[in-house]
Amino acid sequence: MDLARFLDGVEEAFAGDPQDSEPIDPRYGQLVQDVAGYTSAAELAVLNVAARLLPPDECYLEVGSYKGRSMCGAVQGVDDRVFYVLENYLEFGMQGEQARQELHDNLARHAAHADVRLLEGNCFELLRRPGLLDRPVGVYFYDGEHTATSHYLALGMIEPWLADEALVLVDDATYPMVSDAHDAYIARHPQWRVERRWDARSNDDPLWANGLHALSFRRDAASARGSAETFDVRWRRLAYAGALGPGQKAAWKAIHTYPGLVPLAKKLYPSKKASTID
Ligand SMILES: C[S@@+](CC[C@H](N)C(=O)[O-])C[C@H]1O[C@@H](n2cnc3c(N)ncnc32)[C@H](O)[C@@H]1O
Numbered sequence: 426m427d428l429a430r431f432l433d434g435v436e437e438a439f440a441g442d443p444q445d446s447e448p449i450d451p452r453y454g455q456l457v458q459d460v461a462g463y464t465s466a467a468e469l470a471v472l473n474v475a476a477r478l479l480p481p482d483e484c485y486l487e488v489g490s491y492k493g494r495s496m497c498g499a500v501q502g503v504d505d506r507v508f509y510v511l512e513n514y515l516e517f518g519m520q521g522e523q524a525r526q527e528l529h530d531n532l533a534r535h536a537a538h539a540d541v542r543l544l545e546g547n548c549f550e551l552l553r554r555p556g557l558l559d560r561p562v563g564v565y566f567y568d569g570e571h572t573a574t575s576h577y578l579a580l581g582m583i584e585p586w587l588a589d590e591a592l593v594l595v596d597d598a599t600y601p602m603v604s605d606a607h608d609a610y611i612a613r614h615p616q617w618r619v620e621r622r623w624d625a626r627s628n629d630d631p632l633w634a635n636g637l638h639a640l641s642f643r644r645d646a647a648s649a650r651g652s653a654e655t656f657d658v659r660w661r662r663l664a665y666a667g668a669l670g671p672g673q674k675a676a677w678k679a680i681h682t683y684p685g686l687v688p689l690a691k692k693l694y695p696s697k698k699a700s701t702i703d
Contacts, residue, residue: 426475426483426563426592428620428641434474435621443467444623453498460531462494464568464596465634469622475564475592476503483563484509485590488548488579489596493528495568497535497689502635504538509558511544516675517568526539526662549575549665552582561588568596574661574669576606580617580640581658589644593617599625599636607640616648617641636661 440446447454456464464472476485476499484507490496490680498509510532514524525545532541544551548569551557565587580593582688587593596602604622611617621639628635644650654662 426478426588426590427478428590428592430478431475431592431639432620434478434533435471438470438474439467443471452501454502456494456498456535459668460494460497460528460535461492463491463628463630463634464495464498467632468596468637469495469501470640471623471637472499472566472594473501473503475594476500476505476506476508477567479493479503479506479563481506482560483591484558484560485560485564485566486558486583486586487511487566487568489568489570490528491568492524493531495566495596497531499566500536500539500541504540506540507560508536508539508541509544509547510541511546511569513545513547513568513569515547534541546672549578549582549670549697552586558586562586562591563588564592564594566594570673571597571600571603572669572673573602573606574665576603577610578658578661578665579586580607580610580614581655582662584614584642584648584658586652587642587644591642593640595638597635598622598638599633603636604638607638609631610657611640613655614648616643618643632634 433441438448440449448467450470453466453469456469472495479485485499487496490510490512496508500508512528518534519520544557562583565583569575569579595603595607618641619638620641623633623637625633625636
């Protein structure tokens with residue numbers, strides 16, 4: 426993935442400075458109207474620039490699809506690339522067959538022209554599965570669960586799958602717990618850099634929702650393919666598998682079963698996402 430071309434492409438996709446202007450193409454605004462979700466038109470425009478520039482021998486991977494808005498935006502006008510969607514149907518009322526059906530219906534309506542492959546399960550389990558993806562990931566969009574550990578692992582566990590030069594887009598990155606996690610990761614892994622920050626000026630900013638950061642990864646000798654998992658990633662992965670992951674799962678299931686817990690969840694999880702639990 427050519428990072429320089431991506432950054433130029435983003436500038437061209439907006440009427441003015443991307444931080445303060447709408448994307449030129451009105452179709453992203455239309456998708457926001459048509460498909461329930463959390464990504465803004467500006468974010469969809471950025472995802473689409475990335476997808477258009479993806480080399481054919483690399484794939485695009487999204488973690489956290491919800492009802493498919495972000496994937497529907499990414500694939501607009503791109504019919505010859507491979508896209509993976511990874512979703513565990515856990516958060517925001519995504520449980521059950523109805524949620525899966527809505528995702529399928531939206532992809533059928535807005536992404537039928539594209540090669541979109543659905544992977545169902547927890548990303549932190551699936552990303553350990555050999556052969557999960559058929560080619561290196563040139564573009565990775567992480568919009569899954571937002572805890573410090575998840576965000577650290579979101580970078581650490583994707584690294585072996587990434588192309589030698591890759592673009593990583595992190596949603597909700599204006600939240601300190603998100604940007605602190607990627608800053609902490611980058612401090613230990615010099616192959617990574619934050620290239621652009623499109624930050625939200627307020628919660629649920631109409632332009633940038635809760636912020637989007639573009640990170641780059643460039644493989645070097647220390648991160649050569651086949652390198653052993655680093656200690657910082659390993660202990661977080663084990664902590665997630667043993668306690669944090671099951672805890673989060675139980676909490677979301679409880680909210681689903683006992684909607685009376687929603688006010689408590691909003692207090693404990695103060696973000697736009699919690700305020701839309703219903
Ligand atoms: C904020 S929503 C995604 C919004 C979506 N990208 C959009 O454009 O509307 C987060 C989604 O990530 C999923 N998710 C959270 N943690 C996950 C994990 N560990 N593995 C896979 N999916 C996950 C949730 O079920 C939820 O549907």
